[in-house]
Amino acid sequence: MSDTPINDFDTLQVHAGTEPDPATGARQVPIYQTTSYVFRDAEHAARLFGLEEVGYIYSRLTNPTVGALQNRMAALEGGAGAVCCSSGHAAQILALFPLMAPGRNVVVSTRLYGGTITQFSQTFKRFGWSARFVDFDDLDAIKAAIDEDTRAVFCETIANPGGYVTDLDAIAPIAAEAGVPLIVDNTTATAYLCRPIDHGATLVVSSMTKYLTGNGTVTGGVIVDSGTFDWSASDKFPSLSQPEPAYHGLNFHKTFGPAAFTFHGIAIGLRDLGMTLNPQAAHYTLMGIETLSLRMAKHIENAQKVAEWLEGHEAVAAVTYPGLDSSPYKDRAKRICPKGAGALFTIKLKGGYDSCVKFVESLKLFSHVANLGDARSLVIHSASTTHRQLTEDQQIAAGAAPDVVRLSIGIEGANDLIADLDQALKAAS
Numbered sequence: 433m434s435d436t437p438i439n440d441f442d443t444l445q446v447h448a449g450t451e452p453d454p455a456t457g458a459r460q461v462p463i464y465q466t467t468s469y470v471f472r473d474a475e476h477a478a479r480l481f482g483l484e485e486v487g488y489i490y491s492r493l494t495n496p497t498v499g500a501l502q503n504r505m506a507a508l509e510g511g512a513g514a515v516c517c518s519s520g521h522a523a524q525i526l527a528l529f530p531l532m533a534p535g536r537n538v539v540v541s542t543r544l545y546g547g548t549i550t551q552f553s554q555t556f557k558r559f560g561w562s563a564r565f566v567d568f569d570d571l572d573a574i575k576a577a578i579d580e581d582t583r584a585v586f587c588e589t590i591a592n593p594g595g596y597v598t599d600l601d602a603i604a605p606i607a608a609e610a611g612v613p614l615i616v617d618n619t620t621a622t623a624y625l626c627r628p629i630d631h632g633a634t635l636v637v638s639s640m641t642k643y644l645t646g647n648g649t650v651t652g653g654v655i656v657d658s659g660t661f662d663w664s665a666s667d668k669f670p671s672l673s674q675p676e677p678a679y680h681g682l683n684f685h686k687t688f689g690p691a692a693f694t695f696h697g698i699a700i701g702l703r704d705l706g707m708t709l710n711p712q713a714a715h716y717t718l719m720g721i722e723t724l725s726l727r728m729a730k731h732i733e734n735a736q737k738v739a740e741w742l743e744g745h746e747a748v749a750a751v752t753y754p755g756l757d758s759s760p761y762k763d764r765a766k767r768i769c770p771k772g773a774g775a776l777f778t779i780k781l782k783g784g785y786d787s788c789v790k791f792v793e794s795l796k797l798f799s800h801v802a803n804l805g806d807a808r809s810l811v812i813h814s815a816s817t818t819h820r821q822l823t824e825d826q827q828i829a830a831g832a833a834p835d836v837v838r839l840s841i842g843i844e845g846a847n848d849l850i851a852d853l854d855q856a857l858k859a860a861s
């Protein structure tokens with residue numbers, strides 16, 4: 433990259449974190465398909481293992497292709513550093529790992545991706561962790577749920593299955609007051625629509641599987657650290673603020689300052705949990721990110737058109753898109769995601785559960801899949817699939833009631849999408 437500072441998102445998504453390959457001059461980031469790296473000598477190896485010198489040891493920890501993606505994501509989200517990993521779910525575990533211990537809890541929004549609700553409410557228990565689910569529109573309830581054992585507050589920017597925007601500006605001060613980090617899952621907004629760090633988030637996690645790669649080819653995840661949280665302000669985060677026995681007594685915060693969380697995530701998180709992103713996947717994601725702003729702009733334009741059309745349809749009881757005047761979150765969306773309210777929302781069909789199933793089966797251009805954020809338009813009936821493990825009350829709280837269908841609007845022509853929805857709605861009613 434040139435020496436002049438680059439601030440424009442469109443430029444950063446193409447250039448940030450990468451430069452022509454020093455060995456070959458290759459302009460595109462090479463896929464470093466290697467497990468290990470030859471040490472210059474024994475002294476070099478020792479310095480790398482001691483974290484006295486930053487370099488490559490073994491690809492479970494670091495890899496140049498993955499490193500380029502980490503740098504690019506940190507730049508796009510406005511953070512101090514990033515750690516990539518094998519999936520969005522891995523990113524959530526890896527983000528919490530340095531903060532948590534048996535008996536500790538996380539205060540989380542009820543409006544989350546179904547898989548996250550299951551991970552937090554069930555699998556957490558096996559680590560001795562727990563999650564306290566709270567309506568994040570109720571700020572007093574968030575405050576009341578935080579106690580001495582709370583180690584993070586967690587929510588999604590635009591909550592899956594869509595239609596809900598979290599008031600990050602109101603929640604960040606509550607987490608700060610309690611002395612715990614705010615972790616925001618930014619998967620459905622991406623850094624193009626919202627940079628949670630600018631709204632006070634400490635850590636941003638994303639599934640790169642969705643809009644970042646943007647074409648449904650890889651699973652990947654990333655954690656971006658703002659670098660602004662003072663881990664040493666209390667005794668709540670000993671793995672970061674005190675000598676860490678898992679790394680020969682290294683004090684990460686003292687040694688690495690704003691890069692403490694990133695170094696910990698790699699040197700301990702990836703080393704011991706092994707949720708590593710492979711270089712081929714990193715390459716696909718780097719390719720995807722080069723066009724992120726162009727795709728997101730088209731996703732949003734299409735979502736607005738399709739949502740407005742659906743709202744006027746006689747078979748449709750409700751549309752949750754926050755870009756609609758009827759949405760209770762319209763003003764909040766303008767503040768948190770000023771460029772647009774994403775491309776994910778749900779529709780409620782007058783015909784109920786049976787009509788939803790028939791509708792999903794009748795769509796031709798929309799694919800019925802468990803994914804979102806693809807260039808292609810996608811549909812799913814959340815209650816019978818992604819949110820199936822939840823009780824009906826949890827489904828309703830998460831916005832995935834049995835009479836609701838989730839749409840992820842792609843980048844095709846809006847008129848073709850509307851024609852497909854029209855024929856499927858006719859078939860379903």
Ligand SMILES: *Cc1c(COP(=O)(O)O)cnc(C)c1O
Nearest residue numbers: 519520521545592619639641652
């Ligand atoms: C898909 C998704 C995840 C999980 O990501 P994977 O890459 O599938 O593990 C987490 N959060 C949200 C909001 C998602 O949409």
